[in-house]
Amino acid sequence: MPTRKTPSYRTPQQSRAETARPVTPFPSHSPVIGIDVGATKIAAGIVHPDTGDIRFLLRIPTRRHVSPKEIVSDITAIVTQIMTAARQDASNVEEIPQAVGIAVPELVDVAGKIRSAWNFPLPDLSQAIREHTTLSFIRLESDVRAGAFAEARYGSGRFCDNFAYFSLGSGTSYTLCLKGRPYKGAHGFAIHFASSSLAVPTEDCSRLSIAVPEDFASGLGMERLWTTRWGNQLKDGVHELETLASAGDSRAQGVIEDAASITGRLIAQTINMLDPEKIILGGGLGCSEGLYRQKLEEYIRANIWERSCATIPILNAGLGEQSGIIGAALSALATD
16 A cells, blocks of 8 residues: 555556446546456556546456455455545545446446456456445446547547557457547447457368467467467467567467467458558557567558558557556546
């Protein structure tokens, strides 16, 4: 828990999971707690929604080996820590957060209900936070939409009517942003682009080859592809692949290029379908600077159908790991 009495702000430039009907928003100047629940860490802080500044930034590992209830307890504990710090620092009641937005790596429908458990279940998360804090308003959101929302407001998506945001890391997901807001679809599930099986004929056309692109092109998929081809496990995951590739290892270069080819072609197809103003890449892979990022962009541009669109801006997310925290907080203030 922070012990300083003077809040330390970090500006993004420097460094609906919602109810089914509109709700009364909190004043824009009121601070909001943002929680970004990831597969490897839980990050949280108090966000000033007018500026995107974060104070009392906390991070803890995600204990995936424990029970779902214990993960919920960890999230509740970090909210409690931040609330305690906020009360100690506040000079008046308006500086104490009354709302929390939580970004989760799952499907979240338009009513704010978690509808999947790809990474881990989060049973009764909202209820647990209500029982252990004084927070009166809790909103859940899909992590990729939270990240895109933050980028639209304060990051690489500013001053842009529409862009496609891709989160590329251990998994893959996507969202379309229109006039500053993530598009949710009719049910809240418009975040897929590589998770469905695709089928193409084999080289001799004797049968179909069926595969899920994410199983080979995500960070975890690249590790799986390496192990299937070469037998041994990667000690440091995708980071080790990049290290090997930069040292001239043709095996690592092949895995990286194949993964970039799969994802790049799918992103190009998304561009062909949606015709966005720009592409924003988030996540560890999307924002990387090695061979993967280079090949990814090459395959995106090479597979855009209308060649006049092949120069579309392809930008890294501007907020880094803070995007999930900021976007979660912004989602708590959303009214549609």
